[in-house]
Amino acid sequence: MRDNRRFLRTHSNARRNRRRSLLSAAFALTLGAGAALSFAGAAHADLPGADPQLTRAPYLTDATTTSVQVSWATSTQSRGQVRYGPPGDCAAHSVTSTALGSPITVGTLREYSNTVKLTGLSAGTAFCYRVYTGSGTDLLGxxxxxxxxxxxAANSTAPFTFAVLGDTGETTNSGVDDGSVNVNQANVHRLIGASGARFVVQTGDITHPGTSQTQYGDLNQTGPGVSSWFGPSYWAGTGMKVPLFGTVGNHSMTPTYLSVWKQPTVTAASNGVFDLVTYPSYLGSSQIDYPTTYYAFTTGGVRFYLLDAAWGNSNTGNATGGACGSHCAIYEQDAHAHxxxxxxxxxxxxxxxxxxPTGAKFAFFHFPLHSDSASEPSDAYLTATGGLEDVLRTGGVDVVFNGHSHIYQRNTTNPVTYVTGGGGADVNTVGTSGCSASDAYAVGWSYSRSRGTACxxxxxxxxxAQVYHFLKVTVSGGSVTVAPTNSLGQTFDVQTYPLTP
Structure with missing residues (x-):
């Protein structure tokens, strides 16, 4: 439920203007040692200094101890090239794609997506890179x-930090969608870039309300629902240096997700799936092809599980959602499918x-095990006897991270669960239908009433801005510390847990 907040205008003009001023003053990202990139204060300006051919800034996926993928888009078609190496010798190696850039349509423009895999890297080691056209034009200018x-490395005992966020990619800013900058999301992305996170895990629904190349966008085009992820105020800076691992959500059910967030190496290494899968009819749903993503990797002694717990809103068939009702029909279909x-x-x-069987484990997926959001409540199908929660518990998973509910919530369950759905999409209320006994800390916001809610x-x-957030997670010395950080840069509800040895 959106409480019609997308169309509200009256309460937020002053707040929006104040946030724009904060963004313009603070929006700087460190991309390399001693070098800072500042974004122009105007909403959705081009990336200053980049070659005009660059339409989507380079971003990193499929990161392993020895390789990583670099992707970007251009206005002209060529074979993409990346020059990379250790700090101080960033052009030590060069790799050129074997194929021309793949055509994509972003808004009204034909653009070309490029992906190049960097190899020969070492675990826990810094590298630097630049992207070029096949003819040698430096696209970063x-x-x-x-x-x-x-x-x-998998057996490393060195401390490391990563970030978790969910439910992102919306141009609505404080309840108003007029195509200007979503300052809350922009600040969250900026803060992740400055957090020291080695990588980020996204828990689903990376763009709203659906998934298209136009919604992902580019450095130039603007408007409601346009460039809500790759716009210059968002992932364009942080994505150059922080790799992203992710999984699908109920708003990610198109092949576009698979083409943008390729994870072939980590998927193959864990015998997982990152592909378009045909699902038969369940409970009267239509047979359908959905992107399906589940895989795992180990770093720093922790096994990371990225799972597919999602289903499309428009294909629920005869599912009723049980006692939960219509909000949970997609949960029921997901339970049958997965x-x-x-x-x-x-x-x-x-x-x-x-x-x-041993060692620490974290799990990440979209539908929430425990949530006090009225519109995106707990998934009783996943918490039923013998369901996913039981499997994770008996399998020794230490912490579970979910999205879907556009709130923040920490639950004192076994395993401990978090709902982190405040990464950029319009946030929702929490506790309006009551707060569960296991809900230790939760915050939300009502745009229709212009006030916060809590449990x-x-x-x-x-x-x-106190509800929009990401989680800064640090593993060190046999424990993990989860430090939620809101879009104002304030930490809250910081917790430390022992990890399974």
Whole structure:
């Protein structure tokens, strides 16, 4: 439920203008040692200093200890090239794609997507790179050279930090969607870039209300629902240096997701799936092809499980959602598709958990195990006896991170669960239908009433910027610290847990 907040205008003009001023004053990202990139204060300006052919800034996916993928888009078609190496020798190696850039349509423009895999890297080691056209044009122009660091080895004991966020990619700013900058999301992206996170895990619904190349966007085109992720105020800076791992959500059900967020190496290494899968009819739904993403990797002694717990809103068939009602019809379909005893994903997960009987484990997926949002409530199908929650518990998973509900919530369950759905999409209320006993801390916002909501020990937010957030997660010395950070840069509800040895 949106409480008609997308169309509200009256309450937020002053707040929006104040946020724009904050963004213009603060929006700087460090891309390499000693070098800073500042974005222009005007909403949705081109990336200053970049070559005009660059339409989508380079971003990183499929990061392993020895390789990473670099993707970007241009207005002209060529074979993409990346020059890379260790700091101080960033052009030590060069790799050129074997194919021309793949045509995509963004808004009204034909653009060309390029992806190049960098190899020969070392675990836990910094590297730097620049992207070029096949003819040798430096697409970053006068911008500083981006740098990143590969994940640590599986058995490393060195401390490391990563970020978690969910439900992002919306141009609505404080309840108003007029195509201007979503300052809350812009600040969250900026803060992730400055957090020291080695990588980010996105828990689904990376763009709203759906998934298209236009919604992902580019550095130039603007408007409601346009460039809500790759616009210059958003992932364009942070994505150059922080690799992203993700999974699908109920708003990600098109092949576009697979083409943008390729993860072939980590998927193959874990015998997972990152592909378009045909699902038969369940409970009267239509047979349908959906992007399906589940895979795992280990870094720093922790096994990361990225799972597919999602289903499209428009294909619920005869599902009723049980006692939960219509909000949970997609949960019921997801349970039939993914979490029956004989389903492919359930079998894969149980086998991988059995193959890793010791050590710390984190799980990430979209539908929430426990949520006090009225419109995106707890998924009773996943928490039922023998369901996904039981499988994760018996498999030794330490912490679960979910999205879908556009709130923040921490639950004192076993395993501990978080809902982190405040990454950029319009945030929702929490606790309006009551707060559950396991809800230790939760915050939300009502745009129709222009006020915050809270559960557990949380103070009631006085500004929606206190609800937009990401999680900064640090693994160190046999424990993990989760530090939620709101879009104002303030940490809250910081918790530390021991990890399974």
């Amino acid at each position: 006068t911008l500083p050279t981006p740098s990143s660091t590969t994940p640590d 979490w029956q005893p004989g389903s492919a994903e359930m079998q894969w997960l149980q086998a991988d958990l059995a193959a890793h 557990g020990s949380a103070p009631v937010p006085t500004d929606d």
